[in-house]
Amino acid sequence: xxxxxxxxxxxxxxxxxxxxxxxxxxxxxxxxxxxxxxxxxxxxxxxxxxxxxxxxxxxxxxxxxxxxxxxxxxxxxxxxxxxxxxxxxxxxxxxxxxxxxxxxxxxxxxxxxxxxxxxxxxxxxxxxxxxxxxxxxxxxxxxxxxxxxxxxxxxxxxxxxxxxxxxxxxxxxxxxxxxxxxxxxxxxxxxxxxxxxxxxxxxxxxxxxxxxxxxxxxxxxxxxxxxxxxxxxxxxxxx
Numbered sequence: 001x002x003x004x005x006x007x008x009x010x011x012x013x014x015x016x017x018x019x020x021x022x023x024x025x026x027x028x029x030x031x032x033x034x035x036x037x038x039x040x041x042x043x044x045x046x047x048x049x050x051x052x053x054x055x056x057x058x059x060x061x062x063x064x065x066x067x068x069x070x071x072x073x074x075x076x077x078x079x080x081x082x083x084x085x086x087x088x089x090x091x092x093x094x095x096x097x098x099x100x101x102x103x104x105x106x107x108x109x110x111x112x113x114x115x116x117x118x119x120x121x122x123x124x125x126x127x128x129x130x131x132x133x134x135x136x137x138x139x140x141x142x143x144x145x146x147x148x149x150x151x152x153x154x155x156x157x158x159x160x161x162x163x164x165x166x167x168x169x170x171x172x173x174x175x176x177x178x179x180x181x182x183x184x185x186x187x188x189x190x191x192x193x194x195x196x197x198x199x200x201x202x203x204x205x206x207x208x209x210x211x212x213x214x215x216x217x218x219x220x221x222x223x224x225x226x227x228x229x230x231x232x233x234x235x236x237x238x239x
Contacts, residue, residue: 002053004036004046011035011053017209021053024085048074052216059215064223072145072232075225076138082217083130090213091123094206101199133221136162136169141225144232159238170226 002011002018008031011018019029025044027035039046051066067075098119102112140162147159 002035002050004039004050005034006050007032007034008038015057017212018053018056020085020090020209020213021049021056023089024081025049045070045074048078052078055216056212059212059219062216062219062223064219064227067220067224068227070224071149072141072225072228075220075228076141079217079221079225080134080138082213083134086210086213087127087130090206090210091126094203094210095119095123097199097203097206101203104199132169137166137225140166141229144229144236144238148232148235156238159236163233163238166229 002014006014008022008027008029011022012029022029025039025042027038027042027044027049031038035049036046039049048067048070055062055066095116098112098116102116105112140159143159143162
């Protein structure tokens with residue numbers, strides 16, 4: 001188990017894929033200082049980072065109770081940082097490697113273009129999903145949180161309107177994620193050129209790691225953020 005006393009360099013020795021969690025918080029990989037010390041300098045909650053890192057090891061069996069203790073703004077900050085990291089780092093890197101594969105085998109494997117097309121559709125739909133969530137769920141969650149904890153005078157009608165929009169999005173959320181998982185599985189079933197698997201193996205590794213990342217992301221959204229919103233709504237008697 002990773003603890004706040006572990007340094008980033010130690011954490012990456014445990015699992016190199018942990019770099020994706022460190023990256024979205026701009027935590028230097030080679031640092032010998034503990035996550036506790038590194039996080040405080042960057043105004044990051046070290047306990048939250050460690051809980052995310054430990055959950056990243058096994059995204060099929062996440063203990064959601066670990067995250068319930070964290071406040072809504074911290075959860076949303078993680079989700080927003082993840083969206084940005086996916087859009088600017090993870091997805092472009094996978095696409096670049098698919099392009100490299102096409103460049104190497106385009107004459108022998110015309111189906112590579114279909115593989116690339118499916119990935120572009122997947123990427124577009126996923127980014128659209130992120131944008132909708134940022135516009136429809138996160139502002140509502142923060143307004144709700146501020147109304148409860150800071151007694152901010154949020155317009156009750158505004159909260160009700162935002163709630164309706166957020167609920168509609170969250171209802172369609174699971175269907176969208178299922179569609180994306182089907183597309184993701186289809187991409188993973190693609191058979192690469194048999195004479196050189198190295199680039200494809202890199203892509204496969206990236207896609208599997210990304211799916212693991214998305215599993216954690218979706219789990220925190222559905223089992224932590226939504227649970228906390230229901231609790232805040234109940235406190236305000238928002239119907």
